Amino acid sequence: MSALDWDKLRIFHAVAEAGSLTHAGESLGLSQSAVSRQIGALETQLNATLFHRHARGLILTEQGELLYRTARDIFARLAVTEAMIADAKDKPSGELCVTTTVAFGTVWLAPRIKEFMDLYPDIRIEMVVDDRELDLSMREADVAIRMWKPTQADLVYRKLITVHNHIYAAVDYIARYGAPQTIEDMDRHHLIVYGEEAPAHFNNINWLLHAGEPAVPREAILSVNNVYGVMQAVASGLGIASLPDYMIEGNPRIVRILPNLDGPGFDTYLVYPEELRNTKRLAVFRDFLLRKVADWQF
Known part of the structure; x- marks a missing residue:
């Protein structure tokens, strides 16, 4: 059998990733018929069917x-x-794909990216905000900011910051319903919590339902499967929720209540593959983040 043609292999890889001849053709700049011919030729060369259609x-x-x-x-x-x-x-240059959760990426990281890109204009950043864990070893992203310590042995990680959770409500909500003065008062308020499929990495994320050991667990008026959605519901004046402190930074519509009561915290980590450890663009991004978290006070 002759050696595999690199171009056919590249087209096969694109089709396998896209799951569609049309979408693969769009990414490759080829027509659907051209992609189909190349896949057919590769199947003939290998004498094997590569796709079920x-x-x-x-x-x-x-x-x-x-x-x-x-x-x-x-x-x-x-x-x-x-x-x-x-x-x-x-000079540090090239592409750097950064992934983190929707909430952290949208609220904390995105506002700080401009400063980084002003410092390093030859680095092109792609941000992928997704609450699922992208596979860094398969290069779904270059570097991740994660809300839990990684378990893969081939990944390098460094702690960034400990995130604390506290109780927050909108100014409009407090004006309408008043602010609880004790944890027991929460029995009479509208609570917003994370949805049933809360990530296992976040210990006791819905602690407000049990805080103060009520006779029966409190019921929530709304559950949302994304902490950014919880924050938006709080901002609308719908109810009270436990939120990471970084989400409230600079938001005048939301205030902290029961300030002496602390919710569970968690550590965040910068994570990247071993082979990227010494690349300049990753090194300057890592150092930039460490400076930002060192300066960040809330």
């Missing part, structure tokens, strides 16, 4: 899965090599 798209066969795992590893390694070559220049 159905109305909703393409699904890899067993042989396709085997080739995809290899191709994914090859292209991930090529991306690392390309980044290291680009990083050899005098």
Whole structure:
């Protein structure tokens, strides 16, 4: 059998990632028919069917899965090599894909990115805010800010900051219902909590329902499966919630109540693959974040 054609392998990888000939063609700048011909030629060369075709798209066969795992590893390694070559220049440059949760990325990180890009204009940042954990070893992102310590052995991590949770309500809510003076008063207030599928990493995230050991757990008026959504509901005046302190920074509509009562906290970590440890663009981003968390007081 002749050696695999790199161009066909690149097209196969794009189709496997997209699950669609049309979407792969759009990302590659090729027509659907051109992509289909290349996949057909690759299947002929390998004498194997690589995709099951159905109305909703393409699904890899067993042989396709085997080739995809290899191709994914090859292209991930090529991306690392390309980044290291680009990083050899005098100034930090190149692309840096940063992922973190929707709440932290939207509220804390995004407002600070401009300062970083002003300092390092040759670095192109892509922010991916997602509450699921992207696979850094597969280069779904270059660096992550996570709300829990990573468990993968091939990842480097460094603690950034401890996030504290406290009780917050909107000024409008307090004007309408008054502010609770004790934790027992919470029995008579509207509570907003995280949805039932709260991440296991966050210990006792809905602690407000049990704080003060009420005779029966309090009931929430609303549950939301994203802490940014909880914050927005609080800001609207709907009710009271436990929120990370960083989410309230600079928001005049929301105030802290029961200030002597602390909720559970958690540590945040900067996480990245070992092979990126010495790249300049990651090093300057890491140092920038460490300066920002050192300066941040709330």
